[in-house]
Amino acid sequence: MDEQGDDVALIRRWFRTLQVCVQTVDFAGSRPLFADDMITFGSFTAFTMGREATEHEQWRQVWGHIDQFRWRLDDLRTIISGDRLTAAGMAVFESTGYSEGGKAFDRPGRATVVLGRQAVGDEWVAQHTHVSLFPGTPSRSIGPKQDHPPAL
Template sequence: MSIKATASVDPADQQKVVDWFRELAEHVRAVDFAAARHLFAEDFLAFGTFSDFVYGREHTEQNQWRKVWGTIDGFTYRLDDVKALVSPDRLFAVGLAIWDSTGFTPDGKPFDRKGRTTVSLARTAIGEPWVATHTHMSLFRGTPDVSHGSKPARS
């Protein structure tokens, strides 16, 4: 058997990966942490801006999401460009996406804040929504790593 990173992906699996990115972006824009929690396994593992590894959804929310989501605006994934790699049993996937957002300088001037996300996803049955088991989000080179906006959290 030959391993190929570009193996074809079932369209329904691809759509579920796109749906995961779409929904996460909606919650980031709304600064709605509670609504986003179901997208992530309780014990998921992330790389973090503020710590090397971040263990668990609760810890990630407190130490990553709450330091970023309310400081940016217009967070949107380029959904037409989302890539998915799906395991042969269709219960594990890796999703890759580019995002666009607006950050703010200390004096309130907007700047382009673009980056990328790699997420590992799992599910218990084919057709079920994907749940993140790992995420890695990073800014493109040259993008300021701190935004100074201030939007209230919905949750």
């Protein structure tokens, strides 16, 4: 595999690891994927500053209320800097949400993730994420998470 292919493979692995964390509602397991001082666009504020705030204000409001979260990694798009220490990964995701009455609905969306690392070959760490649902998708999944096995 060439250098660009190695970098993309590690980005793909980052997305797969996050997918499993979302599916299993594993906040602790997801933390190494994100920089402590990450910045995200918030659902309730213009910006969410830091991994801890993002976990509490974003992830804990969503992960336990959706099912079957999966990235469409065959369509992953990447931009990698010339020094190979910064990258952007863009992917579409699918998931199942639940209305207040427990009715399931399709919950598709997309994400852009800015990644960084200290040295070529290191694992990527997210410094910024922008996750959004496709237009027309209900903004909240209210019902309880169902018991579905993780999709790999």
